[in-house]
Amino acid sequence: MERGMRQLVGRARESGVLDGLLREVRDGRSRVLVVRGEAGVGKSALLDRLAGQAARLQVVRAAGVEAESEFAYSALQRLCAPLLPHLDRLPEVQRDALGVAFGLSAGKPPEMLLVGIAVLGLFAEAAAVSPLVCLVDDAQWLDLMSLRILAFVGRRLDAESVALVFAERAADGAAQGEFAGLPELALRGLADADARALLDSVLPGPVDARVRDRIVAETGGNPLALLELPRGLSPAELAFGFGGPGAGPLATRLEDGFRRRVDALPPDTRALLLVAAVEPVGDGPLLWHALRLLGIGLEAAAPAEAADLITLGATMRFRHPLVRSAVWRGADAADLRAAHRALAEATDPEQAPDRRAWHQAHAAVGPDEEVAAALERSAGRALARGGRAAAACFLERAAALTPAPGERARRALAAAGAHLAAGAATRVPDLVSAAELGPLDRLERANAHRLRAKASAMTDQGLGVVQPLLDAADRLRELDPAAARETYLAAFGAAIWAGRHGDGGLRRVADAARDLPPGEETAGVFLHALVTWATDGPAAAFPLLARALRALTADGDLAVLWPAANAAVELGDLAAWLDITGRAVGFARTTGTLSILSTALPYRAASLGYAGRFPEAWDVLAEAPAVEEAAGLATRTVSTALLTAYRGRERPALDLIEAMERDGERRGLGRLTAMAACARAVLHNGLGTYPQAAEAALRGVQYRDLVVHNWTCLELVEAATRAGDRAAAELAASG
Known part of the structure; x- marks a missing residue:
């Protein structure tokens, strides 16, 4: 049922689930729930009922709004705003993170993980x-930062007396994306008897029972459809049901119905609804100020309220999100620009400069340098709050509105870099291409190549990205040597992943980078050591790898975790491996540096497993999925396969190993192929099937993969010795 009804028809089971959730929260336990279903099926009504049942508890609410999904932390800030009196009770690092994220104070942009931990702490302090009870409606339209942080918090709630309930518009089936794995309540249409009763309550007159059954079938028992689609139709018009063949998706038909009702309203009322539709914050004074600028008075709201499209209170509230989208999508372009223009003029440039710039951008007819510059400043403020995705969107829109070719190219390049930093690699190539149409200088063109190559590397770690990274690094050699070294190191990493499928890529990287001055930054030190390893052999590289490890004195150096961990293993220094991964995990947890933690956890699990500390390894690895969900990464496959092999779980281990082999062959990732061979040898040695272990290990040592070759040689020595194959054992012992 939808909001506005006095009771929910046919929702006894769902109401019982929510009542049980409240009981557990009152008893001191935390619960999270995702209510999923199609538009109009009654998700918001259930949240309203839950809020009413929890009236004596603390209830905070927020909703995603499609029009503001580019604003970082917007929904999260609305949800947390009533809880900010508890902010001073958080540890200083968490308090500062939320202050910066919400624009309450200046400071270093916080990592997403730290903001998530701070929100978790804020909820716990309030619940004390x-x-x-935290209710989040229309979660499908949450801004990316709010979505990831709230999903992260939902996975970590335990005994804080907090309920976190999301309502998400989604089709049938298991939850995907950020909410995957969270408890869910699938909301479907009403049962036939309840659907008929609801339909009878709004039919304009008697309708043949067979027609009524067809209507119920066509709507699938969707409450909003049963209430809305019969509006304005006579019994004769209802005689053939609602749609017939090709009627389109139910949400589209509902939105079309709302649009017809909007189109029948007076012009001023339609303008009022449009301004409300594009003012997503729910700021009543701002809305009425904008309407006054358009010459529209309060009386214009009455026809919309009478048509049951809005509810007037402290601010205007649409009866259903489909009403908002019907108004917004059905508006004439000129009217839409006028609404944004009025809202921009009504918005205080000191208090809300970013929203003002956003409205100005949507009001612009053509290029406008003043608006583009304001958007660029908004991007800077978004970055200062840690909102990389929002900054990227502001910069992209700024570039589109920039009249001067040089400035437009510069902003397009900045937008590409921001999208890359936000993890949206697919947005990078088009923006780089747009930038390259402009008058870029040599350094900017070199950086354009670097951005395109790194975007490719994010989506494909194999051989195909080695040469583009090499080309980009070559362009940067004279212009920015430090950036060139960092790019060569990235190319080295790609070549290592390509491994035996790399067609000499590792040597090409080493030859290209060997005569570049080594530099004193951490990336440069490791690059020099790895180039020596590839060109002169492991023995020559050992002193340089050891020096690089000793250079890891500052916590910030842990950003180069992958070469550091590999260097420790290549040197056979288990203590250093444990120390580096332990420091990396501790640093990332303390500071909330999600990009480090998502890599550090699998490395830490592998080091603990190699040390024989298996329970600790599995505890660490258990934390990885939630972090990977927040970071949008997936890096734990190899560690999971190795630990499963060490446990001797034959079938689960083989499933993981075979998946790695298929993935390695399909994507040209020789390192996965090598790790699969090593894991297979580990498994068979543990099971005592030594000939199979030797066979797998021999396949693995045919190519000198960094670290993996040494591991596999150890397994080959054991397997060959126990199988009585002295020649293979001597081959492995000689390296």
């Missing part, structure tokens, strides 16, 4: 006073 009274159980807390």
Whole structure:
């Protein structure tokens, strides 16, 4: 049922689930739930009922709004705003992170993980006073930062007396994306009897039972459809049901119905609804100020309220999100620009400069340097809050509005870099291409090549990205040697992943980078050591790898975790491996540096497993999925396969190993192929099937993969010795 009804028809089971959730929260336990279903099926009504049942508890609410999904932390800030009196009770690092993220204070942009931990702490502090119920409607339209942080928090709630309930518009089936794995309540259409009763309550007159059954079938028992689609139709018009063949998706038909009702309203009322539709914050004074600028008075709201499209209170509230989208999507372009223009003029440039710039951008007819510059400043403020995705969107829109070719190219390049930093690699190539149409200088063109290559590397770690990274590094050699070394190191990493499928890529990288001055930055030190390893052999590289490890004195150096961990293993220094991964995990947890933690956890699990500390390794690896969900990465496959092999779980281990082999062959990732061979040898040695272990290990040592070759040689020595194959054992012992 939809909001506005006095009771929910046919929702006894769902209401019981929510009542049980509240009981558990009152008893001191935390619960998270995702209510999923199609538009109009009654998700918001269930959240309204839950809020009413929790009236004596603390209830905070927010909703995603499609029009503001580019604003980082917007929904999260609305949800947390009533809880900010508890902010001073958080540790300073968490308090500062939320202050910067919400624009309450200046400071270093916080990592997403730290903001998530701070929100978790804020919920816990609030719940210590009274159980807390957090309701998030229309979660499919949450801005990316709010979505990831709230999903992260939902996975970590335990005994804080907090309920976190999301309502998400989604088709049938298991939850995907950020909410995958969270408890869910699938909401479907009403049962036939309940659907007929609801339909009868709004039919304009008697309708043949067979027609009524067809209507119920066509709507699938969707409450909003049963209430809305019969509006304005006579019994004769209802005689053939609602749609017939090709009627389109139910949400589209509902939106079309709302649009017809909007189109029938007076012009001023339609303008009022449009301004409300594009003002997503729910700021009543701002809305009425903008309407006054358009010459529209309060009386214009009455026809929309009478048509049951809006509810007037402290601010205007649409009856259903489909009403908002119907108004927004059905508006004439000129009217839409006028609404944005009025909102921009009504928005305080000191208090809300970013929203003002956003409205100005949507009001612009053509290029406008003043608006483009304002958007660029908004991007800077978004970055200062840690909102990389928002900054990228602001910069992209700024580039589109920039009249001067040089400035437009510069902003397009900045937008590409921001999208890359936000993890949206697929947005990078088009923006780089747009930038290259402009008058870029040599350094900017070199950086354009670097951005395109790194975007490719994010989506494909194999051989195909080695040469583009090499080309980009070559262009940067004279212009920015430090950036060139960092890019060569990235190419080295790609070549290592390509491994035996790399067609000499590792040697090409080493030859290209060997005569570049080594530099004193951490990336440069490791690059020099790895180039020596590839060109002169492991023995010559050992002193340089050891020096590089000793240079890891500052916590910030842990950003080069992958070469550091590999260097420790290549040197056979288990203590250093444990130390580096332990420091990396500790640093990332303390500071919330998600990009480090997502890599550090699998490396830490592998080091603990190699040390024989298996329970600790599995505990660490258990944390990885939630972090990977927040970071949008997936890096734990190899560690999981190795640990499963060490446990001797034959079938689960073989499933993981075979998946790695297929993935390695399909994507040209020789390192996965090598790790699969090593894991297979580990498994068979543990099971005592030594000939199979030797066979797998012999396949693995045919190519000198960094680190993996040494591991596999150890397994080959054991397998060949126990199988009585002295020649193979001597081959392995000689390296």
